Amino acid sequence: MNEICDGLAESASAQAPSQTLLSNFDEDQVPLPFSFASSSHITSPSNSSSSFPTDRSQTSGYHPRDEVDDYLQASDSESESRSPKRLRLEELTERQSTMRIENGVGGSTNGVSLNSNGDSQNATNGQALTNNRIQRARRQELVRLMVQAMQDMGYSQSAVTLEKESGFPLESAAVAKFRDGVLKGDWALVESLFPTLELDQNKDVVVVRFLIRQQKYLELLETRHIKKALIVLRNELAPLEYNSERLHSLSSFMMCSNADDLRRRAEWDGAKGTSRQKLLVEIQKYISPSIMVPEHRLETLLEQATTLQRISCLYHNSSEYISLYSDHVCDRSQFPSVTTHIFRHHSDEVWYVAFSNNGKFLASASRDKTAIIWSLETWDKVHVLSDHTDCVSFLSWSPDDTKILTCGQDNVLKLWNVESGDCLSTMKKHEEPVTACAWLPDGKWFISGSQDKNTYLWNLDGTTIHKWPGARIADLAINKEGTRMVAICHDNKLHIYDLITKKEEATMEENAKLTSICLSSDCRYALVNLSTKEIHLWDIDERRIVRKYLGQKQGKFVIRSCFGGIDQGFIVSGSEDSKIYVWHREHADLIETLSGHKGAVNSVNWSPVNPYMFASAGDDNTIRIWGPPGSADHNGKMKTP
Incomplete structure (x- = not known):
């Protein structure tokens, strides 16, 4: 009995600190979710929240029969199951013994439980304080952004009124002076205000000083104060010991003959241009945004919000304005999900298809040894290009759509006149099948790749200008500037070449056979099909895979994919299971599986001018x-979207 009393005494003493903590709260100062009239408000341990699921169906291994089994096991008879089970004497004795042990050895258990509730309430009030601070900080940020936006839009008086009413100025007086000093070129004032900017003394101060003194130096040179500029260079810039290469360039500007020569060589528009505004923007990179709000910040956030709306919309394929008033959702009816026309003139499998750059024509390459040019206005064939002696596997439109290149299994490359359908020249340099070809943007040069491990640069008269020896080429693509070529080879690598220096820049390795490549419109990303039923999106600049698209069937044949839709928001691929697969580019979600072809779909290509149209080519000869x-009329001709 003494042991039990001792345990209760310890429990009471453990409860006291909890009550003391609660009594320290001043309800007038701290907003609480409920008031404390007495310690009786403390929630008992039995009522405290638990981390375990209250619904047993959420528990691992749960089965609905468990509840029935537990219920039956808790009863000795049917009558006992209908009323609370009476506690037997031997059980009471056992429980009293257990109580002695728990209170004797761990008698602070109850005290800890009560103390835990006190701590829980402290945490609740602490969370309330944190939430209040967050709300105030968010309100302050919003007001400051609104003030800045009002000033940007010319509502200066409204901005001043909002600052006064809210008590939240856009920036401190010192920061306002700093900004004004930069824009007016008061460099002594600007540097004197550094302590108010909370710059990193070990790094950022040096960089910001260099930027400011560089501007000061250039402006002195512009006004032909050469001696003063030299003093700044020697006594202010050089001692910073920062960016010696740039310092050397600055010293060379001393030789400029006049202000125009200086602005041209320094790529700088002078004190009366935008150089000071640009300097301020550059300096802001080193200043905490809470001290100096970045320019046009609210506009930037709104742009980010609309971008998020766009990429969150699975079927986004519209150029319409995205309003901030409601969530943006495009209807599936805008997506090209139905066959609107079928071209049937080929007598064998169609391996490749491509729209002309103006979107008026379509060209297809086939195993039947021909390439066909189709009109998308009359929906009929224009020319059948039939001089190849073996399968035609690839073709490429010239930038102005007046010519077209075809290549294939007969080891040759042919140049055709689109208007007449005549073959202009045949190039026979390759010794094995020619797998790919592409034009440079000026239309005077083109490149071909082959399984003979050679890649050639040609001019229009059929003369080779350069040869890149290497791996067996599967496909290649050239960026819009004509400065870079990306080729995929049978060595499971992407090879990047600089077309100016003619040297290989880099290689990126994959883990499976590569079958095709397609560059994004900005030429930063490369879409690559793999024989392992995957499509990888590579960031060429960063040399890394950023997305993987799964679902299509590929293992035996060359299957091609492409970008499509407004802003190229879709990834589309053929497949060996006779279907077309479409993914959301950003999320990599498979959003459509389109049926229609009766054999493998080898190639897809999205119209460069119509975001609501794409073409596919398959083993069913179509x-x-x-x-x-609803975009086709009863004759199978496209309506204007």
């Missing part, structure tokens, strides 16, 4: 045109 539901 080319299909796809558009939104």
Whole structure:
């Protein structure tokens, strides 16, 4: 009995600190979720929240029968199951013994439980304080952004009124002076205000000083105060010991003959241009945004919000304005999900298809040894290009759509006149099948790749200008500037070449056979099909895979994919299971699986001018045109979206 009393005494003493903590709260100062009239408000341990699920169906291994089994095991008879089970004497004795042990050895258990509730309430009030601070900080940020936006839009008086009413100025007086000093070129004032900017003394101060003194130096040179500029260079810039290469360039500007020569060589528009505004923007990179709000910040956030709306919309394929008033959702009816026309003139498998750059024509390459040019206005064939002696596997439109290149299994490359359908020249340099070809943007040069491990640069008269020896080429693409070529080879690598220096820049390795490549419109990303039923999106600049698209069937044949839709928000690929697969580019979600072809779909290509149209080519000898539901009339011709 003494042991039990001792345990209760310890429990009471443990409860006291909890009550003391609670009594320290001043309800007038701290907003609480409920008031404390007495310690009786403390929630008992039995009522405290638990981390375990209250619904047993959420528990691992749960089965609905468990509850029935537990219920039956808790009863000795049917009558006992209908009323609370009476506690037997031997059980009471056992429980009293257990109580002695728990209170004797761990008698502070109850005290800890009560103290835990006190701590829980402290945490609750602490969270309330944190939430209040967050709300105030968020309100302050919003007001400051609104003030800045009002000033940007010319509502200066409204901005001043908002600052006064809210008590939140856009920036401190010192920061305002700093900004004004930069824009007016008061460099002594600007440097004197450094302590108010909370710059990193070990790094950022040096950089910001260099930027400011560089501007000061250039402005002195611009006004032809050469001696003063030299003093700044020697006594202010050089002692910073920062960016010696730039310092050397600055010293060379001493030789400029006049202000125009200086501005040209320094790529700087002078004190009366935008150089000071640009300097301020550059300096802001080193200043905490809470001290100096970045320019046009609210506009930037709104742009980010609309971008998020766009990329969150699975079927986004519209150029319409995205309003901030409601969530943006595009209807599936805008997506080209139905066949609107079928071209049937080929007598064998169609391996490749491509729209002309103006979107008026379509060209297809086939195993039947021909390439066909189709009109998307008359929906009929224009020319059948039939001089190849073996399968035609690839073709490429010239930038102005007046010529077209074809290549294939007969080891040759042919140049055709689109208007007449005549073959202009045949190039026979390769010794094995020619797998790919592409034009440079000026239309005077083109490149071909082959399984003979050679890649050639040609001019229009059929003369080779350069040769890149290497791996067996599977496909290649050239950026819009004509400065870079990306080729995929049978060594499971992407090879990047500088077309100016003619040297290889880098290689990026994959883990499976590569079958095709397609560059994004900005030429930063490369879409690559792999024989392992995957499509990888590579960031060429960063040399890394940023997305993987899964689902299509590929293992035996060359299957091609492409970008599509407004802002190229879709990834589309053929497949060996006769279907077309479409993914959301950003999320990599498979959003459509389109049926229609009766054999493998080898190639897809999205119209460069119509975001609601793409084409597919397959082993069923056909080319299909796809558009939104209702975009074709009863004759199978496309309506204007």
